[in-house]
Amino acid sequence: MYEKRTITFKNGKIYTIDQSKLPKEEKIIVLENYKEVAEAIKSMKIRGAPIIGVACAFALAVEANKLKLSNVKMAIRKLEKVSNYLKNTRPTGKNLFWAIDKVLEASRNSKDVKTLKRNVIRTAEEIAENDVKANKKLVENGEKLIKDGDVVLTHCNSGRLATVAYGTALGSIIKAWKSGKRFKIFITETRPLLQGARLTAWELKKEKIPFHLITDNMVAFVMKKEKINKVFVGADRIWSDGSVANKIGTYGIAIISKVLGSKFFVVAPSSTFDLSLKPNETVVEFRKEDEVTSVMGLRIAPRGVKVLNPAFDITPPEYINAIVTEKGVINKPFSKNIKKFLLNYRNHSNL
Numbered sequence: 083m084y085e086k087r088t089i090t091f092k093n094g095k096i097y098t099i100d101q102s103k104l105p106k107e108e109k110i111i112v113l114e115n116y117k118e119v120a121e122a123i124k125s126m127k128i129r130g131a132p133i134i135g136v137a138c139a140f141a142l143a144v145e146a147n148k149l150k151l152s153n154v155k156m157a158i159r160k161l162e163k164v165s166n167y168l169k170n171t172r173p174t175g176k177n178l179f180w181a182i183d184k185v186l187e188a189s190r191n192s193k194d195v196k197t198l199k200r201n202v203i204r205t206a207e208e209i210a211e212n213d214v215k216a217n218k219k220l221v222e223n224g225e226k227l228i229k230d231g232d233v234v235l236t237h238c239n240s241g242r243l244a245t246v247a248y249g250t251a252l253g254s255i256i257k258a259w260k261s262g263k264r265f266k267i268f269i270t271e272t273r274p275l276l277q278g279a280r281l282t283a284w285e286l287k288k289e290k291i292p293f294h295l296i297t298d299n300m301v302a303f304v305m306k307k308e309k310i311n312k313v314f315v316g317a318d319r320i321w322s323d324g325s326v327a328n329k330i331g332t333y334g335i336a337i338i339s340k341v342l343g344s345k346f347f348v349v350a351p352s353s354t355f356d357l358s359l360k361p362n363e364t365v366v367e368f369r370k371e372d373e374v375t376s377v378m379g380l381r382i383a384p385r386g387v388k389v390l391n392p393a394f395d396i397t398p399p400e401y402i403n404a405i406v407t408e409k410g411v412i413n414k415p416f417s418k419n420i421k422k423f424l425l426n427y428r429n430h431s432n433l
């Protein structure tokens with residue numbers, strides 16, 4: 083099941099599952115232009131850093147496919163406009179910017195519109211296929227860190243829904259279970275949008291893997307009582323010093339892990355790494371107040387309350403034991419090893 087594609091591009095259209103409707107409804111949506119893709123990302127029909135990157139690459143492929151222009155410079159300009167629009171959807175995840183820039187680069191290397199269309203579509207499809215390949219490898223690397231008898235926790239959703247296939251942190255847990263290892267799994271509900279309760283629970287049920295769902299404020303008590311010894315989370319952006327942006331709540335869990343002596347692992351493909359910016363130069367997304375004042379459309383707070391709704395937090399490197407990637411596990415010191423890993427990776431990869 084976790085190898086199943088979450089998003090595809092066929093005959094100029096994008097097909098994906100509407101994650102905002104899960105687990106109530108398994109609805110496939112068809113997106114036919116970049117504005118529909120941008121709306122789907124903003125409204126969390128498509129969410130999770132790697133799949134957001136792929137959706138944007140596919141959005142550019144959709145627009146390239148439709149181009150009627152004969153002037154290649156004008157065609158590139160049109161795609162740049164589309165890119166700027168897509169870049170304004172969700173600011174924190176690196177994969178979105180990485181994928182868009184890769185497709186734009188391919189369009190700029192085209193001598194005419196016909197070549198541009200071919201280059202853009204091929205690059206978008208390669209980005210999607212490379213996501214599958216990278217995740218397949220990184221879940222194998224992540225799986226090795228799980229042993230029989232472990233008690234693991236994951237936060238948010240980093241399964242196949244957040245990627246084209248396999249997932250990252252949740253994928254590693256699923257892979258370990260499928261390999262026959264037996265261990266206990268806890269998942270957090272992940273307020274405000276419940277990616278854990280809705281999506282991670284949905285994925286684990288589909289795989290017939292047993293787990294316990296807890297609310298976010300139960301983490302410290304349950305971690306101590308149940309002797310949770312390993313935490314696996316995904317990432318939206320990883321900086322060169324090893325700081326990690328991920329779903330709000332990750333930082334708190336990392337602090338609790340350190341205090342209680344649990345290991346804290348981050349699992350992500352190399353498209354999540356950002357060597358150019360520093361954590362304080364990146365925009366952390368703040369979302370609408372009603373996500374906090376309501377649960378699944380039901381108002382729970384009095385009208386007029388002031389709300390803060392950061393979608394992500396940043397976990398400093400000292401709380402992280404290792405970062406698992408498709409090329410292997412990056413250990414400390416992160417500032418040295420991340421650069422070494424990425425340089426090595428770029429020299430040996432077509433990405």
Ligand code: MRU
Nearest residue numbers: 129130131240244316317328329
């Ligand atoms: O707001 P979301 O649901 O897009 O946030 C998702 C996360 O924070 C995931 O942990 C992250 O994107 C990694 S998923 C492989």
